[in-house]
Amino acid sequence: MRVRFTKMHGAGNDFVVLDATRAPLALSTAQMRLLGDRRFGVGADQILVVEPATQPGVDFRYRIFNGATGAEVEQCGNGSRCFVRYVRDHGLSERDTLRVETMNNLLELRLQPDGRVTVDMNQPVFEPARLPFDTAGLTPQILNGFELWPLALADGVMVDVALVSMGNPHAVQRVQDVAHAPVALIGPQVESHPRFARKVNAGFMQVISRSQIALRVFERDAGETLACGTGACAAVVAGIRLGWLDARVDVQTHGGLLSIEWAGPGHPVLMTGPAVTVFEGEIEL
Numbered sequence: 001m002r003v004r005f006t007k008m009h010g011a012g013n014d015f016v017v018l019d020a021t022r023a024p025l026a027l028s029t030a031q032m033r034l035l036g037d038r039r040f041g042v043g044a045d046q047i048l049v050v051e052p053a054t055q056p057g058v059d060f061r062y063r064i065f066n067g068a069t070g071a072e073v074e075q076c077g078n079g080s081r082c083f084v085r086y087v088r089d090h091g092l093s094e095r096d097t098l099r100v101e102t103m104n105n106l107l108e109l110r111l112q113p114d115g116r117v118t119v120d121m122n123q124p125v126f127e128p129a130r131l132p133f134d135t136a137g138l139t140p141q142i143l144n145g146f147e148l149w150p151l152a153l154a155d156g157v158m159v160d161v162a163l164v165s166m167g168n169p170h171a172v173q174r175v176q177d178v179a180h181a182p183v184a185l186i187g188p189q190v191e192s193h194p195r196f197a198r199k200v201n202a203g204f205m206q207v208i209s210r211s212q213i214a215l216r217v218f219e220r221d222a223g224e225t226l227a228c229g230t231g232a233c234a235a236v237v238a239g240i241r242l243g244w245l246d247a248r249v250d251v252q253t254h255g256g257l258l259s260i261e262w263a264g265p266g267h268p269v270l271m272t273g274p275a276v277t278v279f280e281g282e283i284e285l
Contacts, residue, residue, distance in 0.1 A: 228253070236249045
């Protein structure tokens with residue numbers, strides 16, 4: 001079968017976007033992996049599928065598949081920005097504000113006059129059991145009333161991580177210099193740590209000032225990516241809870257700049273950043 005696609009990126013986090021609003025698009029896990037393959041397919045961190053909404057008061061359904069494994073995943077912040085740009089550019093909606101449903105959430109997306117997109121990422125979740133994370137036998141360090149959990153890694157290495165779910169799980173650690181942080185060594189160990197039943201996205205955050213951080217993220221089943229929208233949200237939320245950051249923070253990633261705002265517990269996280277179309281085409285699957 002031939003499938004039309006659009007290649008997009010949000011701060012370097014890249015996607016293949018598929019339109020399933022007019023007819024169902026039932027691709028196998030192997031076909032999703034082929035789309036995501038950077039040598040034999042199109043190449044992408046995630047595959048995004050636009051579908052009709054399944055509930056009232058919602059504009060679209062938004063499904064996300066890991067480009068490396070083909071498995072459906074819960075959330076992708078950079079992808080959600082590309083989603084609204086795709087919907088507008090392809091004439092699927094004329095609205096600047098959209099409500100979309102994901103596997104486990106509802107998101108509100110707003111197209112800004114400068115072409116960037118702001119996403120209401122809903123409220124962060126902090127309960128370890130909801131990531132899920134096994135706390136048995138661990139005693140967290142309490143800083144500014146927030147928990148830092150110790151993780152034992154290989155060769156006796158210990159790291160302290162802040163746990164945040166943005167619809168998907170994140171473990172954020174603070175580093176002195178993110179450019180030289182051992183992401184390739186520590187990232188896989190945190191990602192696949194046995195205390196995380198469904199793995200975790202491992203964030204490495206350098207606090208530059210109270211309004212600016214630099215961030216690298218080793219993502220579940222994807223490795224390090226150029227940017228991670230939910231990872232940026234999780235890092236800023238953790239930094240605010242720990243007393244390191246103010247309510248609005250610019251996040252510098254390898255792929256570009258994201259702006260995150262959070263007014264504190266009981267409030268949603270707002271993420272603003274770019275959404276860019278790279279090219280369109282067809283592929284035989």
